[in-house]
Amino acid sequence: MKGRIVTLVALAVLVVFLAGMAQAADSISAYMGFSREVNEALAKRIQEKTGVEVKNITLSWGEIWARIKSEAPRFNADMVMSFGGAAAIEGTGKGYYEAYKSPAWNDIAPAFKSKDGTYYALGTFSFLLVGNKAKLAEKGYAMPTSWKELLDPKWKGQIVMPTPRTSGTAFMIVYSFLSLYGEKDGWKFQQDLDKNIAFYTKSGNAPTDLVGRGEYLLGITSDENVLKRIKDGYPLEWKVPKEGIGYEGNYCVILKGTQKLALTKKVVDYLGSKDCSEFVASMGYMPPRPGIPSGLYGAEPPTYIKLDHAWAYKNQKKIMMDWKSKFMMKEAEDAKKAGDEKEKQQ
Amino acid sequence: MAESVPKVVPGRSVWYRLRAFFNANLINLFAGGLFALLAIFLLYPIVSVLVFSLWGDEGFTFSFYAEFFSYNFYYWSLLNTLILGLATMIILVIIGFCFAYLTTRGPLWLRKPLKIIALMPLAAPPYIFSISLITLFGKNGLINNFFHLDFNIYSWTGVIAAQVLAFLPLSFMMIENVLNAVNPSLEESASDMGASEFRIMRSITIPLAAPGMLKAALLVFVMTIAEFGNPAILGGRTPFLAPDTYLMITGEADFNMASVLSVVLILPCILIFILHNFVLSGKGYTTIVGKPTAAELRPIDPVIKIPFLILCIPVGIMVLLSFGVIVLGAFVKIVGVDNTFVIDHVLNTQSNSAIWNSFKVSLGAGLFGALVGTLLAYVIMRGKFPGRRVMEMLALSGFALPGTVIGVGYIIAFNRPPFLLTGTIWIIILNCVFRFLAVGVEAGISKLHQISVEIEEASADLGADFLTIFFKVILPIMFSAFVAGFIYTFMTTMMSLSSVIFLVAPGFDLASVYIFLTAQLGELGVASATTLKVIAIVVLCMGLLQIVSRKMGLNVKKQGA
Numbered sequence: 001m002k003g004r005i006v007t008l009v010a011l012a013v014l015v016v017f018l019a020g021m022a023q024a025a026d027s028i029s030a031y032m033g034f035s036r037e038v039n040e041a042l043a044k045r046i047q048e049k050t051g052v053e054v055k056n057i058t059l060s061w062g063e064i065w066a067r068i069k070s071e072a073p074r075f076n077a078d079m080v081m082s083f084g085g086a087a088a089i090e091g092t093g094k095g096y097y098e099a100y101k102s103p104a105w106n107d108i109a110p111a112f113k114s115k116d117g118t119y120y121a122l123g124t125f126s127f128l129l130v131g132n133k134a135k136l137a138e139k140g141y142a143m144p145t146s147w148k149e150l151l152d153p154k155w156k157g158q159i160v161m162p163t164p165r166t167s168g169t170a171f172m173i174v175y176s177f178l179s180l181y182g183e184k185d186g187w188k189f190q191q192d193l194d195k196n197i198a199f200y201t202k203s204g205n206a207p208t209d210l211v212g213r214g215e216y217l218l219g220i221t222s223d224e225n226v227l228k229r230i231k232d233g234y235p236l237e238w239k240v241p242k243e244g245i246g247y248e249g250n251y252c253v254i255l256k257g258t259q260k261l262a263l264t265k266k267v268v269d270y271l272g273s274k275d276c277s278e279f280v281a282s283m284g285y286m287p288p289r290p291g292i293p294s295g296l297y298g299a300e301p302p303t304y305i306k307l308d309h310a311w312a313y314k315n316q317k318k319i320m321m322d323w324k325s326k327f328m329m330k331e332a333e334d335a336k337k338a339g340d341e342k343e344k345q346q
Numbered sequence: 347m348a349e350s351v352p353k354v355v356p357g358r359s360v361w362y363r364l365r366a367f368f369n370a371n372l373i374n375l376f377a378g379g380l381f382a383l384l385a386i387f388l389l390y391p392i393v394s395v396l397v398f399s400l401w402g403d404e405g406f407t408f409s410f411y412a413e414f415f416s417y418n419f420y421y422w423s424l425l426n427t428l429i430l431g432l433a434t435m436i437i438l439v440i441i442g443f444c445f446a447y448l449t450t451r452g453p454l455w456l457r458k459p460l461k462i463i464a465l466m467p468l469a470a471p472p473y474i475f476s477i478s479l480i481t482l483f484g485k486n487g488l489i490n491n492f493f494h495l496d497f498n499i500y501s502w503t504g505v506i507a508a509q510v511l512a513f514l515p516l517s518f519m520m521i522e523n524v525l526n527a528v529n530p531s532l533e534e535s536a537s538d539m540g541a542s543e544f545r546i547m548r549s550i551t552i553p554l555a556a557p558g559m560l561k562a563a564l565l566v567f568v569m570t571i572a573e574f575g576n577p578a579i580l581g582g583r584t585p586f587l588a589p590d591t592y593l594m595i596t597g598e599a600d601f602n603m604a605s606v607l608s609v610v611l612i613l614p615c616i617l618i619f620i621l622h623n624f625v626l627s628g629k630g631y632t633t634i635v636g637k638p639t640a641a642e643l644r645p646i647d648p649v650i651k652i653p654f655l656i657l658c659i660p661v662g663i664m665v666l667l668s669f670g671v672i673v674l675g676a677f678v679k680i681v682g683v684d685n686t687f688v689i690d691h692v693l694n695t696q697s698n699s700a701i702w703n704s705f706k707v708s709l710g711a712g713l714f715g716a717l718v719g720t721l722l723a724y725v726i727m728r729g730k731f732p733g734r735r736v737m738e739m740l741a742l743s744g745f746a747l748p749g750t751v752i753g754v755g756y757i758i759a760f761n762r763p764p765f766l767l768t769g770t771i772w773i774i775i776l777n778c779v780f781r782f783l784a785v786g787v788e789a790g791i792s793k794l795h796q797i798s799v800e801i802e803e804a805s806a807d808l809g810a811d812f813l814t815i816f817f818k819v820i821l822p823i824m825f826s827a828f829v830a831g832f833i834y835t836f837m838t839t840m841m842s843l844s845s846v847i848f849l850v851a852p853g854f855d856l857a858s859v860y861i862f863l864t865a866q867l868g869e870l871g872v873a874s875a876t877t878l879k880v881i882a883i884v885v886l887c888m889g890l891l892q893i894v895s896r897k898m899g900l901n902v903k904k905q906g907a
Binding site: 027029030031036040055056057058060062063065066067069070071074076077087135163164165166167198199200202212213214215216232233234235320324325328 | 417419480484485486500578579582583585589593594595596597598599601679680683684696754757758761762768769847848850851852853854855863864
């Protein structure tokens, strides 16, 4: 008897509380690929300046792309703010995005936008070398000033960097080295570097935290969180090695079939404004509008490695396969060797 | 519905005829409905994923499978995954049994604290343990620094330790449920005749509990190999299938390879499942005929108590330490770096709406899941239609599937008519209901395994019709399974991440996703504080449930869960 009452009450509760979610009038929804804090701050800023509420969700670039691919042609968001160039270009080819020639972007360099107005770069970010000040001092090591210095055996097991399998940052790191040293020497450099790498992290920002917490001495990491972590009080220092660093755009698109086209256009217009560039710069990114100092690098842009993004996107699958066979099979080989030796002993 | 109903009297009301109809066909109606639900919400998304593993840009192809077996970094991850699953399974069955034995037969003062410790990890997302372990045993970890150890947590030891901590409650709950149901009078009579406690345990308790323990082992194995957070964070350079699947989608956006990896991940689960059914067949123990009698408290033999405690105490300490780190993290600036006391993290209200959303989803999923799970268990055990095995397998398969895959399966399957669900709260609820169904179903089946069908037959002989039996005999018997299913689904949904991360819509954040994102970015303070709030809510709900149940005369506490 009592079991029945509980069941009935439970059912009643279930029905009552699941009443639908109300939708606000002047709002759009967006998949956002900056770090969570930046996403929230940007959404707030957009609402202040344009009156459009941006319901957002923080996702990794891979996740955004996975969602878009699986949701097409019925997208569950109106916009994407910040994802990779590969997805921006491939999605344009598949007709996923709405083209809109925003007048606000007229006087911005063509590197930051597509010709037909399907995608715009809100800014660019890079990767850096970071070190743990306290631990380095403890060991008496100086912060390296060039990538080559990382090959020194004294760093063995002390460097962490992200894996390109999961992190857009890491893929950028890999093809930056390929561009810097040429394909053959680029792989050679990375194979030598691999001997000193403790392991490859899943997230492009993870090395910042691992090094910040003193787990490892050095990290090659996305520049997104470095500023914030230093402000938080982590004993971190960062360096742009003299060979330079790579860069990648934070692209935004309007997803085709949105019910809120007018509102999304208003947002894209705002993203091209000086105010937005200032905001993006204050967060440590390099803004599309020139002459605005970045919160991290200051007024002077850092030394960049010359990159051919189009080549990298086109050969992504091959680069990935090469990377996997070089750095993941290696371990398997080591394990096999160890096994063989054991067998021999027996 | 208390009065017994005389047989057909012509001209009775519509209600009567309706009742007669339900009486005759209720179990089949349930079976049909449940089959439909399972087909839509489990089979359909899984098939969608399967299709993806065989369907490239140029149509039907086996090339993705060929790729899997031609690169050793793929098949090594399969091997690693199996080793991880087996190791965790063996450790957890032993530890789970020790905990459950002590909480059901140990000294009274120990029961409650041990039980609370064993259930605590439910309240936190599994990957929190990696973060706690790093904070404690990392290269710059609190304990490593304090004792000057050079212990490497980014290793097999680390992954297995984190998995053991994360899935302790699952193993404990299942085994405790079984041990509770073993008729105490058998043990009592053995004891009265002079058998030692060790002998009783070996020849009565364990054999009687074996089917349930095997089930627990199966679930632990399946859950462990499907969990991606801990191996992803602590695995270092060792590849595992579940994180690889996740990475295939989130990193490389390669659905085809991800689907292949998932199919490969499902195979061992199905194998084990078949094996387990084969081994179990013909071992239907019936120990409860009539009402179970309350056990008389016997002092536990130190020969058993001491080794059991030696096994349980370190695990318990690890659980407490892990949670201690979370609490510490919520109240200090940066754990291990800057240990000054701050209150900001806790006062941060950003996560409140996410927590509220999680609560709604979990409540819905818990109630709906427990209901469906209990009904399924009943239909599977007592129904007489063909295909019951298939039904059981289907119901359990939600566990075997990595959350990532089922999440993507849901996007593919439910983003088009006739089931247009994406972007609604329902898709998250349904996803959680069908993924976590197994615990409710298993709890129900274990319960029914031990309750003779004679009770129902006796009621029928006394003139009760099926509806009366259903409400007055079956539901009360199944109620503890219902509660177990509810609690498990509620708690896991609160913390489930891998599939909902694909289903959350913009503006509808969930606590688990929020914690994951903040933890991933190293904002351990906010992550810890949010985890703490969620734990508080879960504990509050469980407390409330117990009070309500007690008021209503249902002793939930004693009935497991």
